[in-house]
Amino acid sequence: MKKEKKMTLTLPVEELVGSGNLACQGCGANLAMRYVLKALGLRTVLCIPACCWAVIDGAFPHSCMSVPIYHCAFETAASTATGVKAGLEMVGDRETTVVAWAGDGGTFDIGLQALSGAAERNDDILYVCYDNEAYMNTGIQRSSATPTGAWTTTTPVKFPKDRPKKDIDAIMAAHYIPYLATASTSYPEDVVKKTKKAKSIKGTRFLHIYAPCPTGWKSRPEDAVKLGRMVVQNCIFPLYEVEHGEKYTLTMKIKDKKPIDDYLKLQGRFRHLKPEQIKLMQEEVDHNWARLLKKCEAT
Amino acid sequence: MKPKKEIKKVVFQSAEEMPTMPMSIGNMLWNKTGSWRNIRPEIRLEDCIQCGICWKFCPDMSIEIEAEWPVVNYDYCKGCGICAEECPAKCILMVEERK
Ligand code: SF4
Ligand code: SF4
Secondary structure, X not given: OOOOOOOOOOOOOOOOEOOOOOOOOXXXXXXXXXXXXXXXXXXXXXXXXXXXXXXXXXXXOEOOEOOOEEEOOHHHHHHHHHHHHHHHHHOOOOOOEEEEEEEHHHHHHOOHHHHHHHXXXXXXXXXXXXXXXXEOOOOOEOOOOOOOOOOOOOOOOOOOOOOOOOOHHHHHHOOOXXXXXXXXXXXXHHHHHHHHHHHOOOOOEEEEEEOOOHHHHOOOHHHHHHXXXXXXXXXXXXXXXXXXXXXXXXXXXXXXXXXXXXXXXXXXXXXXOOHHHHHHHHHHHHHHHHHHHHHHHHO | OOOOOXXXXXXXXXXXXXXXXXXXXXXXXOOOHHHHOOEEEEEOOOOOOOOOHHHHHOOOOOEEEEOOEEEEOOXXXXXXXXXXXXXXXXXXXXXXXXX
């Protein structure tokens, strides 16, 4: 070995997610949990509804995590977290961060009502949605987070999804919660920074983390990190924060915006798309990006 | 690095042994996910620039830092290839696993 120097680690070293978990190879959800827990530390309770993470964690009586998990029903992530928080406060614990950790199905569709209720009451919870853009755990069914044109088992190639992805961040911003942010697992420092910021705030905080899923997207596992980076660079999933529902801030400025083609090409779920469909999708992305820029400028 | 946790699978022989509440007692370290792998990462340390990027992006916490160098834990590495893809010095090779 020729040189000896100190390794430069840009993240906290503590690992609260253990090896031996049941995530697929190259799982983005696993990365999301790893980074968020690095930022939150041991004094954390997780409430997990049905989602990939309900499985990744391991079967009873084992758990790969170093923090407690409360497995709850699909639609109740936010309300369970509210209850756990209230219970902890009753016994005098105001320090512990209570996290509702749900996938996109449990946030965009099934858990939306409970989430909206908690956000409206401004309950002191951190809601994290790791978004892999379909119901992956049950076998890749379409959710309202699935992007236009994508293949899933319930939107087959002949009838790919024809509606745009639901803008959950706008819905959450419309609740005027103190803090909401989008993040991607390919920018771990950013995930840690936003999680720490969210931890320091009181009230309902919402993190929307983009988590590539090689199994459901029919992409190569080694591309998982690359995809998470591309999706930010081509502005399909821009990184920004919203404070009190009004103050929009871009946290990653995009200087030269890439076309979406390379991103689509790496994923089997978009393989059937024709050039004119890709053009329509590009227009949709451009439109959303312009709208976001306007919102950021307005504040 | 901290001392490793105990590797033990919890098995109940009878209903009486079960806890009254469904709570986790053991960790998942008994589940050696290394057996899922059909390609394995090999780090050529001569070329490594000690950037820690492989450690940062491994979804399975299978790259450990020992005395400032990255070491793959083959017990749990699932062979996804992210470390090889992301290494800026391109010093991780994915080689076929021989059984
Ligand atoms: S191949 Fe994947 S699981 Fe194995 S060490 Fe590299 S990143 Fe980790
Ligand atoms: S990513 Fe490559 S260069 Fe960086 S520490 Fe890992 S093996 Fe070394």
